Amino acid sequence: MNHFNPEQALSETRREFGEHGGVTPSISRSSTFTVIDPETMPEIFGGIRGPQQGGCFLYSRHFNPTVDILARYLAAMEGTEFAVCTASGMSAISCALLQLCRNGDHIVSSDTIYGGTHALLEDLLPQLGITTTFVDPTDTDAFKKAITPKTRVLYTEVLGNPTLKIADIRALSKLARAEGLSLVVDNTFAPMMISPAHLGADVVVYSMTKYINGASDLVAGAICTTKAMVHQLMDLHTGRVMLLGPTMDPRMAYDIIQRLPHLALRMREHSRRALAVCRRLEELGVAVVYPGLDSFAQHDLATGLINRGYGYGGMFTVDCGTRDRADDLLDELQNKEDFGYIAVSLGYFDTLMSCSGASTSSEISPDDQKKMGLSPGLVRLSIGYTGSLEKRIEQMERAVTAVGLTNK
Ligand SMILES: *Cc1c(COP(=O)(O)O)cnc(C)c1O
Numbered sequence: 072m073n074h075f076n077p078e079q080a081l082s083e084t085r086r087e088f089g090e091h092g093g094v095t096p097s098i099s100r101s102s103t104f105t106v107i108d109p110e111t112m113p114e115i116f117g118g119i120r121g122p123q124q125g126g127c128f129l130y131s132r133h134f135n136p137t138v139d140i141l142a143r144y145l146a147a148m149e150g151t152e153f154a155v156c157t158a159s160g161m162s163a164i165s166c167a168l169l170q171l172c173r174n175g176d177h178i179v180s181s182d183t184i185y186g187g188t189h190a191l192l193e194d195l196l197p198q199l200g201i202t203t204t205f206v207d208p209t210d211t212d213a214f215k216k217a218i219t220p221k222t223r224v225l226y227t228e229v230l231g232n233p234t235l236k237i238a239d240i241r242a243l244s245k246l247a248r249a250e251g252l253s254l255v256v257d258n259t260f261a262p263m264m265i266s267p268a269h270l271g272a273d274v275v276v277y278s279m280t281k282y283i284n285g286a287s288d289l290v291a292g293a294i295c296t297t298k299a300m301v302h303q304l305m306d307l308h309t310g311r312v313m314l315l316g317p318t319m320d321p322r323m324a325y326d327i328i329q330r331l332p333h334l335a336l337r338m339r340e341h342s343r344r345a346l347a348v349c350r351r352l353e354e355l356g357v358a359v360v361y362p363g364l365d366s367f368a369q370h371d372l373a374t375g376l377i378n379r380g381y382g383y384g385g386m387f388t389v390d391c392g393t394r395d396r397a398d399d400l401l402d403e404l405q406n407k408e409d410f411g412y413i414a415v416s417l418g419y420f421d422t423l424m425s426c427s428g429a430s431t432s433s434e435i436s437p438d439d440q441k442k443m444g445l446s447p448g449l450v451r452l453s454i455g456y457t458g459s460l461e462k463r464i465e466q467m468e469r470a471v472t473a474v475g476l477t478n479k
Contacts, residue, residue, distance in 0.1 A: 074192050075269045075378055077148045078335040082149035088141045098325045099136040104128040118307065133305060133313065137321035142293070148331070149230060149275050149295040151268045155304050155312050156293050156324060160259060161187050162317030163292030167274050168192075168224060170304055170311045171253050174200035174301075176181030177221040181208035181238055182443045183231030185278075186434035188257065192226070205439075208238040209369065211246060218250055228257040229265050229376065233388060233427035233451040234444050235360055237369045240376060244271025260417070262414020263338045264381040274300065282385070283416035284327050285337050291323055335381070337420075340456040342382020344463070349387050351464050356478030357471050361387035385455075386417060388427075391448035391476060397426040399474045400450055407473075408466035422463075424452045 089097040099165040104127050106112050112128055120126030121134070125225070128134055142154040157163045168191070172178060180192055182205035192203040206213035208227050225247050226240040240256060247254040247413070255274040256267035262283050267275045277283060279291040294304065294312075304312040313320070342363070349361035362373040363383030372384065373383060391397040401424060411422025415431050428440055428447045471477055 075150060075266050076380075077150070077266055077378060080150060081144060081148045081331065087462075096137065096140055096325065096328060099128075099322050100321055101130045103396065104130070110139055116307075117301075118305075131321070132316060132318045135318075135321050135324075137328075138319050138324040141319075141324040141331075144328065144331055145277075145293050145295055148263070149268050150266055151275065151295040152298040153301045154293050154295040155301055156279075156291065156319040156327075157312060158323075159290045160185075160257075160276070160280055160292040160316040161191070162312075162315075163276045163278070163294045164188055165191055165195075166304060166311040166317065167255055167276055167294050167296075167314060168196070168201075168226070171255070171274075171298070172196075172201045172223050175221060176201050176223045177219055178203040178224045178226055179214050179217040179222055180205055180225075181227040181231060181236075182439065183204060183208050183234050183236050183445075184228050185232045185257065185259075186432045188226075189439075190434040191417065197216055206214070207443075208236050211239055211242040214243060218252070222252060225252055225254045225300060226257075227254075228260065229267060230260040230362065230384065230386065231443075232260065233386075233449060234387060235362055235367075235388060235433060236444070237362065237372050237376065239372060240265075240267050240270040240272060240388055242477075244273075247271075249274070258265075260386055261377075261384055263335050264377050264384055266378055268295065270376065273297070279327055280418075281416065282338065282341075283331070283334060285330055285334065285418055285420065287416060287419040287423075289323055289326060291319060291327060292317075305362070325348075337456070338381050338385070341385025341418075341454055344460055345385050345387055345454045346382060347460055348464055348467055351468065352389065352471065355468065355476075357476045358390040359387060360390070380478060385453055387452055387454070389450045389452070389471070389476070390446050391450055391474065392446070393448045394426060394429060395448075396474055396476070397429075397448040397450050400476065401426065402472060403470035403473050404466070408470050410463060410466040410470065411452070411455060417451075419453065419455060421455040421457050422452060423455070425449055427451045 101158040114120040145154040204217040256272040275295040352359040
């Protein structure tokens with residue numbers, strides 16, 4: 072296990088207080104900022120003289136004081152030099168990839184990724200001359216074999232969505248380094264729990280819509296990386312975030328700043344409950360997949376990648392075999408037991424669950440779903456932490472028994 076402590080790192084970064092001694096930061100909602108000395112305008116505009124160089128903020132699509140606080144906190148938590156906050160997870164992913172790849176370039180990606188990212192790589196980026204080869208994330212050699220002279224980026228999620236297959240980030244980062252490529256990792260499923268930059272990733276992207284925010288009430292993303300890459304992303308002439316413009320609103324940044332301090336607590340409780348529910352499901356003979364179970368094919372790799380003390384996350388899957396049975400289980404869990412809600416997304420305080428093949432992975436063709444090991448009856452659950460755990464386990468037991476998923 073790793074000894075990096077993201078919670079500690081976050082607490083040690085300089086704390087921002089509000090005007091008038093407020094314990095929370097102030098929200099700077101200005102889109103533009105006054106330049107006191109007109110002669111400094113060219114240097115400020117050119118990015119040479121920022122607030123830290125005796126200049127000032129200029130315009131909020133570029134940098135904004137409140138959004139910068141969040142970026143600084145995220146960078147501390149990830150152990151990267153800096154971060155850029157964006158309007159969504161997809162804009163973080165697309166801007167990072169577009170910054171690293173030009174027309175003619177090539178990406179090697181895990182085939183077990185979020186449906187929107189799969190569509191970006193498979194359908195949209197080829198229209199811009201950027202192609203992708205998809206490989207099994209558990210097979211580092213497959214990444215190596217797929218590399219061509221045109222390859223610029225290796226892309227993966229740590230815990231693949233929705234099959235929870237784990238990519239060996241250490242091995243992939245060694246490969247990326249040896250080949251002169253950038254390793255981009257989507258860590259949306261595992262903030263705090265896994266620190267990809269500490270394992271060698273060059274760029275860590277997040278959908279903050281999920282666990283980081285944790286309240287399912289906003290859409291946001293982040294790119295955590297080097298100062299040099301942040302400067303490229305914000306470059307006045309070619310910066311993908313600067314010019315494509317998926318800027319984060321300062322009010323949004325404030326909301327997320329207020330939820331970061333309890334992210335670690337939340338992750339621990341999601342993990343504790345997921346493990347308890349999954350152990351019970353396994354006892355009942357249900358086809359449950361969870362990285363924290365000894366039966367999980369890559370349990371040792373998972374243990375070797377996670378930071379100590381956060382558990383194995385809040386995501387698990389139950390394979391119901393067929394779509395119809397998956398629907399029956401969802402119906403029991405939501406409408407009879409009130410265990411959780413049938414909804415896409417994850418990382419909420421209540422349980423969210425969906426049949427992946429028919430929802431968040433439906434952009435992926437049935438053939439490709441089969442190849443990545445996604446059964447049509449797979450139900451993905453993002454376990455919540457409301458209600459008593461004992462009652463939740465009883466509800467789950469009744470539901471899987473009613474649908475006939477137990478072998479006991
Ligand atoms: C939701 C999600 C995204 C996309 O994020 P948005 O905030 O919806 O744009 C990307 N990757 C993963 C793993 C996700 O779960």
